[in-house]
Amino acid sequence: MANYSTNEFKSGLKVMLEGDPCSILENEYVKPGKGQAFNRVKLRNLNTGRVWERTFKSGESLEGADVMEYDMEYLYTDGEFWHFMSTDGSFEQHAADEKAVGETVKWLKEQETYAVTLFNGSPISVTPPNFIVLEVTETDPGLKGDTAQGGSKPATLTTGAMVRVPLFVNIGDNLKIDTRTGDYVSRA
Amino acid sequence: MSLDKDLWCPSASIENLRLRAELLKQVRNFFDECGVLEVQTPVLGRAGSTDAYLNSMTSHCSGGGVSEPLDLYLQTSPEFHMKRLLAAGSGAIWQLAISFRNGEYSERHNPEFAMLEWYQPGYDLNDLMAEVQSLISEVLEVDNFSCQSYRSLFRAHLDVDPFSSELSELQALSHTKTGITADDLDRDGCCDLLMSACIEPLLGRDEITFVIDYPASQAALAKVKQDYEGDLVAARFECYYRGIELANGYHELTDAEEQAKRFAADNEQRRELGLPEVAADQHLVNALASGIPECAGVALGFDRLLMLKAGADRLSDVISFSIDRA
Numbered sequence: 001m002a003n004y005s006t007n008e009f010k011s012g013l014k015v016m017l018e019g020d021p022c023s024i025l026e027n028e029y030v031k032p033g034k035g036q037a038f039n040r041v042k043l044r045n046l047n048t049g050r051v052w053e054r055t056f057k058s059g060e061s062l063e064g065a066d067v068m069e070y071d072m073e074y075l076y077t078d079g080e081f082w083h084f085m086s087t088d089g090s091f092e093q094h095a096a097d098e099k100a101v102g103e104t105v106k107w108l109k110e111q112e113t114y115a116v117t118l119f120n121g122s123p124i125s126v127t128p129p130n131f132i133v134l135e136v137t138e139t140d141p142g143l144k145g146d147t148a149q150g151g152s153k154p155a156t157l158t159t160g161a162m163v164r165v166p167l168f169v170n171i172g173d174n175l176k177i178d179t180r181t182g183d184y185v186s187r188a
Numbered sequence: 189m190s191l192d193k194d195l196w197c198p199s200a201s202i203e204n205l206r207l208r209a210e211l212l213k214q215v216r217n218f219f220d221e222c223g224v225l226e227v228q229t230p231v232l233g234r235a236g237s238t239d240a241y242l243n244s245m246t247s248h249c250s251g252g253g254v255s256e257p258l259d260l261y262l263q264t265s266p267e268f269h270m271k272r273l274l275a276a277g278s279g280a281i282w283q284l285a286i287s288f289r290n291g292e293y294s295e296r297h298n299p300e301f302a303m304l305e306w307y308q309p310g311y312d313l314n315d316l317m318a319e320v321q322s323l324i325s326e327v328l329e330v331d332n333f334s335c336q337s338y339r340s341l342f343r344a345h346l347d348v349d350p351f352s353s354e355l356s357e358l359q360a361l362s363h364t365k366t367g368i369t370a371d372d373l374d375r376d377g378c379c380d381l382l383m384s385a386c387i388e389p390l391l392g393r394d395e396i397t398f399v400i401d402y403p404a405s406q407a408a409l410a411k412v413k414q415d416y417e418g419d420l421v422a423a424r425f426e427c428y429y430r431g432i433e434l435a436n437g438y439h440e441l442t443d444a445e446e447q448a449k450r451f452a453a454d455n456e457q458r459r460e461l462g463l464p465e466v467a468a469d470q471h472l473v474n475a476l477a478s479g480i481p482e483c484a485g486v487a488l489g490f491d492r493l494l495m496l497k498a499g500a501d502r503l504s505d506v507i508s509f510s511i512d513r514a
Contacts, residue, residue: 055366
């Protein structure tokens with residue numbers, strides 16, 4: 001991979017830092033009227049999701065990271081890996097481990113499309129679409145006619161995710177969920 | 189940079205541009221009342237700033253009546269030409285000079301900016317600080333000022349001494365404070381970093397703060413003297429308000445030989461850093477040799493002063509078209 005100088009740092013650039021692939025979030029140029037210039041950089045460690053703050057001498061370089069994001073369809077899990085297939089027509093398949101899938105495991109639905117980040121060809125993270133439709137498998141019986149606001153109850157979805165839903169929701173209903181917050185949006 | 193459809197618009201509001209015109213009028217009145225002569229000097233010069241941490245932009249002049257093609261530097265400040273005027277007997281002078289510093293682009297920098305620079309023969313650093321204070325208090329309507337030495341700031345905020353602490357201690361502190369790999373930072377590098385990362389943001393919160401007695405290695409074009417602890421310091425001040433560096437003043441170096449030495453030392457440092465050398469200004473050295481009055485001079489960031497006056501967060505809010513729209 002190419003090296004990138006601090007002059008080329010911008011939001012979204014992927015670089016290697018302390019052995020981990022990182023995505024640059026912010027790059028602030030700091031320069032006193034007299035004296036040396038520095039770049040104060042915020043990076044997200046793509047392996048851990050943690051945000052790092054580091055300062056570099058202006059002009060210093062970091063190695064680029066071979067990180068690409070692809071749209072992939074979720075196929076199935078064999079218990080150890082979760083299998084995805086590229087939607088770009090190549091039908092290329094990739095197996096993501098538990099660490100890469102992380103919290104997204106509770107939003108995984110067959111035939112749905114996810115953003116899969118590959119580092120050196122292997123998945124390191126899987127991001128769900130912002131909204132996803134899932135079926136209710138378990139919840140207390142719905143109160144007929146109670147469509148007014150006020151009151152909620154827990155419901156379990158096909159993926160195993162637990163969400164708070166209004167009292168009128170029944171087993172078998174399809175619900176639209178915001179995956180960023182885990183909140184119920186509407187019946188689908 | 190992508191050509192966005194909205195980039196034809198100015199980066200500053202028309203209201204801020206009105207404020208800019210007002211500020212310029214105010215500044216002009218200020219110097220008029222002090223009897224300081226307004227001058228204009230060339231933006232282009234055969235020589236540039238040799239300072240290793242200032243990058244000049246260059247331009248080319250040829251054809252027409254110019255029989256010998258010329259490579260010219262765009263000024264990083266109007267200092268050299270103004271000092272030549274002083275040596276020629278101009279007396280006190282000021283100007284608002286468009287200056288250029290390659291690569292300096294951030295919320296507080298624009299590669300092309302307006303520098304308010306003035307020189308006062310017969311002034312020492314204290315006289316000049318008093319004058320800077322009266323201009324700034326008039327413009328920003330602030331009455332509180334303080335003055336602290338570079339050393340006392342490091343002692344108070346970081347518990348180290350920029351002159352006497354071990355380099356390894358300064359490097360370790362730089363690393364813990366900012367996450368930088370500090371092994372190859374020298375003393376000035378560590379101090380620059382600690383100053384801008386840990387001290388500057390705290391300076392001038394409710395008052396205008398002058399910082400004095402910088403290490404002699406950071407003298408640039410200022411005279412050097414001994415401080416009360418016997419260390420060599422630069423006769424130089426910086427002025428901060430709300431964490432923003434506003435002005436940099438010197439009791440000016442008038443010794444031609446010392447000036448030539450500093451130019452050579454700068455270029456030596458440039459070679460070590462793998463930077464291109466910059467043609468030193470022989471005219472300035474000759475002007476100093478012919479005799480220049482003892483004087484103090486200061487460069488004040490006009491755009492930054494306006495930014496503070498307007499309560500703006502970014503320099504681009506007070507510049508008609510910042511570099512991304514130029």
